[in-house]
Amino acid sequence: MIDVEKILVEMTLKEKIAQMYLQYYQGYDDLPQNLRELNRKNLLGGLIFFSGNNVRDIDQLHDMTKKIQSYAKENKYNLPFLLTIDQEGGQLTAIFNGTTIFPGNMSMGFANDENLAYLQGKHVGRELKYAGINICYAPVLDVDYDVKNGSYVVDNRRFSTDPEVVANMGSAFIRGLEDEGILACGKHFPGMRITKVDTHFQVDRNPYDKKRLENVEILPFKKAIEKGVSCIMTHHGIFEALDKDYPASLSKKILTYLRKDLGFEGLIVSDDLIMKAILNEYGEKESIKLAINAGVDLIISTCAGNWFIDYVYGCVIRGEIEQLRIDESVRRILNYKNKSDAGNIPDQKTFDSTYGQELSAKIASKGLILYKGDEDELAIKMEEKDKLGIIFANPARLVMSDATNLYDISFKDIIMSKGYHKNIKEAIMPWHPTDEEIISLADVGIISEVLIFTTVNAYNFQRQIEVLKEFRKSCPTKKVISIATRSPMDAKILAEYSDYVIITGGLTPSILEGVANVIFGKEKIEFNKAKEFFCK
Structure with missing residues (x-):
């Protein structure tokens, strides 16, 4: 177990900042030397993996994460790393070979079976535990609501047009994941609406009033929080009823609402700040400062490099970010490293692939x-x-x-x-x-x-x-x-x-x-x- 308070007292400011940044690299076998060197300097906190850049199959990922976590002994505090990935099922299944390919959220929403959603989460959790993953960026808790206003459904990542179905399926999946020691991450708060505007390319400005947001978009997140979801990922859209100026990922008003009004105590993760909805308006550095000040704990910014730590350090020294804000996030991150038993990867598979295939078939047929x-x-x-x-x-x-x-x-x-x-x-x-x-x-x-x-x-x-x-x-x-x-x-x-x-x-x-x-x-x-x- 990590002695959180002891380590916090000993850590330098730069070492704390490093815990907030999810590093990204291309490779299938080992950490690149630059990241190993950062770890030796106590400046590596976690990683985000992508299917095309880091994953061939579950056994390859297992071997690589085992090797990565072995490097924890090379940093001063013997701190393991948070290892994270998107494993939603359906069209976004990052670990594609050697895992069960589940039908996806829309199929599960059509099936509308909480027990099946729980069992899927539990099976995925066992697969991810063997793969060495701590945070799964799933489930999607967005609602396909705006089909009612003439917007078309483009993909299959959302459970339903009904917020209650989204809440029930999402919360059941979350319980399954978390029962296996995987930190589930509901996304994209406060709720990505159906629109032709894709935040990979431009910002969406959501015009709905607060009552509508709370009855539709926010409802699944509220239930997920009540059921104990560990992480929530932010959306890059502007929600005028909550903050007319900043997208949720950079909005102190919205993330304070998440903390104070909804009572969320877990990790807040930014969606990738390289998306043009953020990058075009705020740039790669300013957006990081805004996200941290807003209350984000874990930063995903795949365009950032080794300058991240020095840049945030400078912001703190200049008084542009309060050190208290850094301390809050790092305490939370270290506590969740404990909760997920980060660094402990089983040698053997504990999941039954035949059972997974049967479960996937049952969901697909019912959906x-x-x-x-x-x-x-x-x-x-x-x-x-x-x-x-x-x-x-x-x-x-x-x-x-x-x-x-x-x-x-x-x-x-x-x-x-x-x-x-x-x-x-x-x-x-x-x-x-x-x-x-x-x-x-x-x-x-x-x-x-x-x-x-x-x-x-x-x-x-x-x-x-x-x-x-x-x-x-x-x-x-x-x-x-x-x-x-x-x-x-x-x-x-x-x-x-x-x-x-x-x-x-x-x-x-x-x-x-x-x-x-x-x-x-x-x-x-x-x-x-x-x-x-x-x-x-």
């Missing part, structure tokens, strides 16, 4: 929605000689938050591996098919007895629907099963040209397996009327 079609007419009947056509919308990265590598996923392979059918023609459909590609893709349906047609945000990339229209010119009566694999908003558009429309809430192997089971009759699917709202 499917039959938007159009008679479930009693499933399964489809196909002779061995019949050709099944699949037009599979490109599953590649669509938004900045996508981290999973789904480029190699194939619905054809999944159907064949389950033994449902062998005579299959599958073609990948671009998000913006050309006139020539539209004709070529339609041919896949024309030469087939049954067509499975998937979309990726066809409400926006409308030329995907032109493929279905082209096919229907020649084949007005052939059976078409359409699948909205990304945004549920595609369902209404697909219904006009399809016999069946299925909403998945995500695009992962377990989801496609669940869809295959439904199409070929292994599982029945129920349409919960409460879920209709997404698709109106």
